[in-house]
Amino acid sequence: MNEIFRDGLLDGQVAIVTGGGSGIGRVTAIELASLGAHVVVFGRREEPLTETCALVPSGRCEAVVCDIREEDEVDAAVDGVLARHGRIDLLVNNAGGQFLTPAELITPKGFRTVIRLNLEGTWLMTHAVATKAMIPGGGGKVVSITMTPHTGLPGMTHSSASRAGIESLMKTLSIEWARFDIRLNAIAPGIVGTDTFLTKYPSQFVEGAAETVPLQRLGTPEQIAWMVCQLASPAGDYTTGSVITIDGARDNHIGAWPPERELGPDGKPAQEVRRPRGR
Numbered sequence: 286m287n288e289i290f291r292d293g294l295l296d297g298q299v300a301i302v303t304g305g306g307s308g309i310g311r312v313t314a315i316e317l318a319s320l321g322a323h324v325v326v327f328g329r330r331e332e333p334l335t336e337t338c339a340l341v342p343s344g345r346c347e348a349v350v351c352d353i354r355e356e357d358e359v360d361a362a363v364d365g366v367l368a369r370h371g372r373i374d375l376l377v378n379n380a381g382g383q384f385l386t387p388a389e390l391i392t393p394k395g396f397r398t399v400i401r402l403n404l405e406g407t408w409l410m411t412h413a414v415a416t417k418a419m420i421p422g423g424g425g426k427v428v429s430i431t432m433t434p435h436t437g438l439p440g441m442t443h444s445s446a447s448r449a450g451i452e453s454l455m456k457t458l459s460i461e462w463a464r465f466d467i468r469l470n471a472i473a474p475g476i477v478g479t480d481t482f483l484t485k486y487p488s489q490f491v492e493g494a495a496e497t498v499p500l501q502r503l504g505t506p507e508q509i510a511w512m513v514c515q516l517a518s519p520a521g522d523y524t525t526g527s528v529i530t531i532d533g534a535r536d537n538h539i540g541a542w543p544p545e546r547e548l549g550p551d552g553k554p555a556q557e558v559r560r561p562r563g564r
């Protein structure tokens with residue numbers, strides 16, 4: 286039973302979720318399966334993938350070890366899904382990440398590592414699924430998880446560049462592959478309180494994160510997963526080439542409004558005094 290959508294909404298669909306062994310990817314896999322989809326989770330480590338599948342009560346989940354940066358692994362893994370299921374309706378490019386470091390300290394290898402994971406991995410997966418399954422099969426949907434704020438991610442130059450690249454990829458392919466009925470979108474989350482976010486980054490960054498969001502709280506993996514489900518459903522059939530930002534307005538403004546310095550003497554938002562008419 287799904288909390289938001291009707292039972293059986295995605296019956297018969299076959300979906301791949303990369304990075305499905307943890308965080309947003311795991312919750313997305315569980316939500317898709319709860320709506321009837323058969324989900325195949327990809328990741329480098331088998332154990333977390335198997336754990337995700339154990340959390341899917343219907344058993345409609347399968348773990349495939351695949352490093353999305355390696356084209357031979359991607360080809361073999363996608364071929365395997367196709368051989369077992371005969372179709373792929375949905376690809377969720379969720380695997381990704383970065384390390385937080387000032388730009389001047391990022392080495393060529395470090396930059397390449399993040400670009401290869403986020404941008405090249407997303408390209409390899411999207412190209413393999415499209416050419417092997419969606420183009421011959423008459424269509425499909427791709428959802429790629431990126432990141433806000435779109436004004437730039439200081440401390441994450443490599444990731445910022447790669448996420449912009451992914452959004453551009455989705456937009457461009459939505460034009461080229463419209464003739465194959467493939468619909469491609471990006472979901473750009475703000476800060477989501479996953480285990481990795483809460484444990485990987487410096488404490489100052491994590492503890493101060495909610496304060497930087499106009500809504501003053503972090504997002505949840507479910508809020509991202511439900512948008513994936515909506516796009517996968519008939520409600521998403523005409524949505525393509527879009528970037529859907531889910532971030533508590535972090536893309537628009539840093540912190541609560543009004544900031545302390547803009548409060549009036551009464552503690553309310555400062556307001557300009559209206560001049561008398563005629564002056």
Ligand SMILES: CCCCCCCCC/C=C/C(=O)SCCNC(=O)CCNC(=O)[C@H](O)C(C)(C)COP(=O)(O)OP(=O)(O)OC[C@H]1O[C@@H](n2cnc3c(N)ncnc32)[C@H](O)[C@@H]1OP(=O)(O)O
Pocket residue numbers: 381382383384385386392394395396398399402432433434437438439440441475476477481482485
């Ligand atoms: C912000 C404002 C908006 C704020 C608002 C926005 C906030 C959004 C918050 C976002 C949160 C998330 O995305 S949370 C989810 C994040 N999840 C992840 O990152 C999971 C996936 N990440 C990873 O696997 C790793 O972090 C990643 C480095 C990307 C890839 O790992 P690999 O095992 O492939 O690579 P490694 O062998 O570890 O490292 C390869 C090289 O990378 C470099 N490298 C790796 N870690 C490094 C480090 N900590 N510091 C320096 N350099 C490092 C070195 O050059 C390494 O080479 P050597 O020197 O030779 O070792």
Ligand SMILES: NC(=O)C1=CN([C@@H]2O[C@H](COP(=O)(O)OP(=O)(O)OC[C@H]3O[C@@H](n4cnc5c(N)ncnc54)[C@H](OP(=O)(O)O)[C@@H]3O)[C@@H](O)[C@H]2O)C=CC1
Pocket residue numbers: 303304305306307308309310327328329330331333351352353354379380381382383402406430431432433473474475476477478479480481482
């Ligand atoms: N949490 C947040 O605040 C935000 C997250 N995002 C993005 O959303 C996505 C999910 O984030 P979140 O759930 O927090 O992070 P996690 O670290 O939990 O998820 C990342 C997943 O990607 C998998 N992965 C990493 N590298 C590879 C690879 N080379 N091949 C295949 N799988 C790989 C990991 O599994 P394994 O290590 O086993 O391969 C892991 O399951 C990421 O792209 C993240 O950057 C975007 C905005 C905000």
